[in-house]
Amino acid sequence: MELLLDSIFNGIAIGSVLLVAALGLAIVFGLMGVINLAHGELMMLGAYTTYVTQLIFKLPILKPFYNWYVIISIFLAFIVSGVVGIILEKTIIRKLYGSPLETLLATWGVSLILQQFVRSVPLSYGSGLIISLLIGMVLPLFFPTKIKESIKFKYYKLASWSFATLIGILSAELISSLISKLGRASSRNVDVTAPAWMRGQIEILGNTFPKTRLMIIIITLISVIAIICFLNQSAWGIRIRAVTQNRQMCDCLGISTEKVDVITFGIGSGLAGVAGVAVSLLGSVGPNVGGNYIVGCFMVVVLGGVGNLLGTIFASFGIGIMTDLIGAGRLLNIWPNMPLSLSNTINFFATTSMARVMIFALIVIFLQFKPSGLFPQKGRMVES
Amino acid sequence: MSKLIEIKSLNIFYGESHILRDIDLSVKAGEMVCVIGRNGVGKTTLLKSLIGLLKTKSGEINFLGENINRQMPHQRARKGIAYVPQGREIIPYLTVEENLMLGMESLPGGLSKNKKIDDFIYELFPILKEFLSRKGGDLSGGQQQQLSIARALLGEPKLLLLDEPTEGIQPNIILDIESAVTKIILEKGIGVLLVEQHLHFVRQADRYYAMQRGGIVASGDSSELSKEVISKFLSV
Numbered sequence: 325m326e327l328l329l330d331s332i333f334n335g336i337a338i339g340s341v342l343l344v345a346a347l348g349l350a351i352v353f354g355l356m357g358v359i360n361l362a363h364g365e366l367m368m369l370g371a372y373t374t375y376v377t378q379l380i381f382k383l384p385i386l387k388p389f390y391n392w393y394v395i396i397s398i399f400l401a402f403i404v405s406g407v408v409g410i411i412l413e414k415t416i417i418r419k420l421y422g423s424p425l426e427t428l429l430a431t432w433g434v435s436l437i438l439q440q441f442v443r444s445v446p447l448s449y450g451s452g453l454i455i456s457l458l459i460g461m462v463l464p465l466f467f468p469t470k471i472k473e474s475i476k477f478k479y480y481k482l483a484s485w486s487f488a489t490l491i492g493i494l495s496a497e498l499i500s501s502l503i504s505k506l507g508r509a510s511s512r513n514v515d516v517t518a519p520a521w522m523r524g525q526i527e528i529l530g531n532t533f534p535k536t537r538l539m540i541i542i543i544t545l546i547s548v549i550a551i552i553c554f555l556n557q558s559a560w561g562i563r564i565r566a567v568t569q570n571r572q573m574c575d576c577l578g579i580s581t582e583k584v585d586v587i588t589f590g591i592g593s594g595l596a597g598v599a600g601v602a603v604s605l606l607g608s609v610g611p612n613v614g615g616n617y618i619v620g621c622f623m624v625v626v627l628g629g630v631g632n633l634l635g636t637i638f639a640s641f642g643i644g645i646m647t648d649l650i651g652a653g654r655l656l657n658i659w660p661n662m663p664l665s666l667s668n669t670i671n672f673f674a675t676t677s678m679a680r681v682m683i684f685a686l687i688v689i690f691l692q693f694k695p696s697g698l699f700p701q702k703g704r705m706v707e708s
Numbered sequence: 709m710s711k712l713i714e715i716k717s718l719n720i721f722y723g724e725s726h727i728l729r730d731i732d733l734s735v736k737a738g739e740m741v742c743v744i745g746r747n748g749v750g751k752t753t754l755l756k757s758l759i760g761l762l763k764t765k766s767g768e769i770n771f772l773g774e775n776i777n778r779q780m781p782h783q784r785a786r787k788g789i790a791y792v793p794q795g796r797e798i799i800p801y802l803t804v805e806e807n808l809m810l811g812m813e814s815l816p817g818g819l820s821k822n823k824k825i826d827d828f829i830y831e832l833f834p835i836l837k838e839f840l841s842r843k844g845g846d847l848s849g850g851q852q853q854q855l856s857i858a859r860a861l862l863g864e865p866k867l868l869l870l871d872e873p874t875e876g877i878q879p880n881i882i883l884d885i886e887s888a889v890t891k892i893i894l895e896k897g898i899g900v901l902l903v904e905q906h907l908h909f910v911r912q913a914d915r916y917y918a919m920q921r922g923g924i925v926a927s928g929d930s931s932e933l934s935k936e937v938i939s940k941f942l943s944v
Contacts, residue, residue, distance in 0.1 A: 331911075340734035360859050369778055381864070455722050459817050559818070559819040559820040560820075561822075562802070562806050562809060562810065562819060563810075563813070563819065565799075565801065565802060565806075566799045566802055566806075566810055569800060569802070570797055570799050570800075571769065572781075572797075572800075573793065573797040573799070574810070575780065575781040575782050575785075576759050576761070576781045576782075576785055576791045577782075577785055577810050577811060577813050577814065577859070577863070578761075578786050578813040578814030578818070578863065579810070580782050580783055581782070
């Protein structure tokens, strides 16, 4: 029983990483139906944002607040990945709705571009670019309605983008001069060091838990609760759920579907950034860090039932627990009198990578019997 | 009565196919106008072009004196045109209450500022109050039609476009829908452009336009609808 409990604890920890990584995809792929292969790279941007934030908080002026850089980086990562996601939606995805194959190829291309971008461009310039994009997009929203409705609005927008570019360049130069590490391009992996209060272990019900894992569980919990409240309680949540089900009718009801698409994609991408923070706490950060999670994320969303957030939650923890049971060989400890042939097979899969193979195989078999996943959509509309 | 909508020489194409040919039509405030015609003559296409789902090839659509040819459906909805499509098109996984709230998106401030559902909706369709927490997709066809009309009315439209609201609906609910539509015209003074095959409902309209092969071939007061016109243009 104790072993099983131990496995459940570890499974929840593994599942939390999967869940936080898959949550954004559950919105972008599950609700919007967009196959975004750049989702992993949006996570990678979130991880690099954590690294940049950490270095900025090491500056003498911010040193007293160093312990809180992870909390700040969660918000920053959401904004950075969200901004990149919005640009991606406005420039590429919008033209490809209803063309899944083209979307898949285009977003794969974007993922390669983003990987090369962090290798070839100094992170200070990347930061400057994000700052200018953010200012350029947000500033026109604060213009008075009188200006927004005037014919000269495009000139005001041009002026705001020029201002944003200037601020971006100045920020990049400032970051380069203050933190030399960020002023050079490098393809080498970098490390994020957890602040002192997140290091070490904590004991829960007789089990020791790394504090970083616990932090990831908390980040995941907060993200899940926030996104469920947003989708179910807010006006934008109702609009998003409505547009994903019947775009044309929503347009006829007065909803600007283009605005809803941008916001939905931005939120999904922002959540990928939050996942990047979690991933950066587990290991080193490099251009390929997101690629390791993308297949797992798609598996979670498909297994849970596309378009069903509850399914995504169950699927993440299910896969997490199975990974621990198989990968750590715990099944053999829980059931010591297992037949020899079965124990040999389980022993063969008792490594992390082989456990993944086994789990993906099990998911494929499961989907043969339940192609709509754990929680398929129900109702008269589906039946008809 | 002032003209709410006025259509002049409207032409609509599906690719190379010429669907609507030189349509001239108008609807005044507080008036119900019915479009009749056999299946495939372009009645639904006409309503879709008025709400903005189809692009106008040539001609003019003027709403409250303003040309709205180039406006998107959501912009037309915010101007005061509500659309109840054939097949209801309610949002299946949203609750009845959420579906109704969506109707208020076209009001100033949209859904963010308008969340209280007006009681007159429940007076028109009492059944909706009982099913507020039920998923829209789980309602029967008749209930969905009532929900679809109620949703359109919550946007306080000036013009209501109704596409075959009685299609596939059981007779007692048809009467409910008929009386609801006539009641809102009287009480709210909105204009209604109705596409319908159900003769009893057609006779409730003030005027009619008869369509054939994408064009309007006859029009007049509904009280003048003769047996010949009915047998020629209605699938009854």
